[in-house]
Amino acid sequence: MTTTELDLRPRVPATEPVMSLRGITKRFGAVRALSRVDLDVYPGEVVALVGDNGAGKSTLVKILAGVHQQDDGTITFENAVVSITDPAAARELGISSVFQDLALCDNLDVVANLFLGHEVTTGGVIDEEEMERRSWELLRQLSARIPSVRTHVAALSGGQRQSVAIARALVGEPKVVVLDEPTAALGVAQTAEVLNLIERLRERGHGVVFVSHNLADVQAVADRVVVLRLGRNNGTFNTRDISYEDIIAAITGATDHGASRNPFTEEPA
Template sequence: MALASDLDEPHDSVREPVLSIRGVSKGFGAVRALTDIDLDVYPGEVVALVGDNGAGKSTLVKILAGVHPADSGVITFNGAQVSIPSPTESRELGIATVFQDLALCDNLDVVANLFLGRERGGFMVDEELMEQQAWELLRQLSAKIPSVRIAVASLSGGQRQTVAIARSLIGEPRVVILDEPTAALGVAQTAEVLNLIERLRERGLGVILISHNMADVQAVADRVVVLRLGRNNGVFRTSDVSYEDIVAAITGATDNPVSSRSAAQSSEKDAE
């Protein structure tokens, strides 16, 4: 087993991460949700963010989505230090987040959901233009949608996930965050969503995949970032790590240089 942080990444030496997080911490009263979190996401890369319930995954996603402000730490996007005070700022910056509930309007068709709040045509909505752009975007993603004029309520779980991801791409983001995109999906629908994630990577986007499904993680992720109790507990190349190694890092069954360093720092602070 090899930690990505301990290995030389050839592409990392010639490319800058599109998103970089250093020392991000967040607390809610006496509860420390995140402590000194580091994370890099490169263009054309899928990074799986994994951890047990309460590990801090959702809090980190909400910080990047502009829902919660970080208490401390530095966030760099496209090489510049940024702050993300609101969801609007996050979207304008180039970060698109697809939460697990998808936030789709079941009674509206695919076109209306894609362009809700961003309708084309000014004072007179151009339905024909929006329909044309909807089909173009879905074709680029190799999406399997029977019609863009069908109500979202009539779509399968995988197709609904496709619509939510396609909607996130309307603003030309550089990073897409997917929160449990295959949860409660069947085998065929899961395969459809995983294919969609690969299309995002091929488009040169950085993808952060939050998932509890290790089979999905190993199928599409380039690297795996493990959070445990609000701290980094390992960064692994997917090709070099086994299912058991990832689970061991999630549960704390094994030590690695990252977790050992975090434990030592905690001991020093307690001693003070």
């Protein structure tokens, strides 16, 4: 079966993307990590970003998080061209990222991790009761299975820790949530727990960028799949219309949808 590129519109009703990337290019010295990459994210959809090691996924995620800035190309957020100069700028725009290391404080409880740096105060005093109430509310909305918000993060399972990291990303009510390999190194039950969280994010109306090597997870929750190969787009597909074999073909280059030249050695046309 020959796979063709499909309509970029998501399965959920939305007229305009909340975020659009056009022609994103990033160089590190003589190495071009990204070459003219495009990406659209709509409200209430999960976009899976897949590709082999070195395809450019991590570089693109770091540009969205404000860790790197693109050399060329534009980022449009809510119909305005924006510049993501640092992580603070990304958060202010409404882009929240959860990286593989999670960056949680093991010696603090769930409440303290959720509001670290964003503590709720009343009369100049930290309001522990209000933060605890908000923590339970947010975790319930995500259907997260946390025994107690006063449990230290060190005592939580891998899936529960991922739940806390995702919940923390939502404290500022972002429009887009970027998840970098959220199911890596998790067991079957913990992976199911995290995939359920991703479903809840979609139901809440967030645009989700889901970076993963696990194609079973991708097919379970993603509305669209964006394939990067050699730093370029190599296909954007509706998940319900593409097979596992088709995704593999786009990742490896057996099916070419736009990555026919090596961006490390050739200038873009």
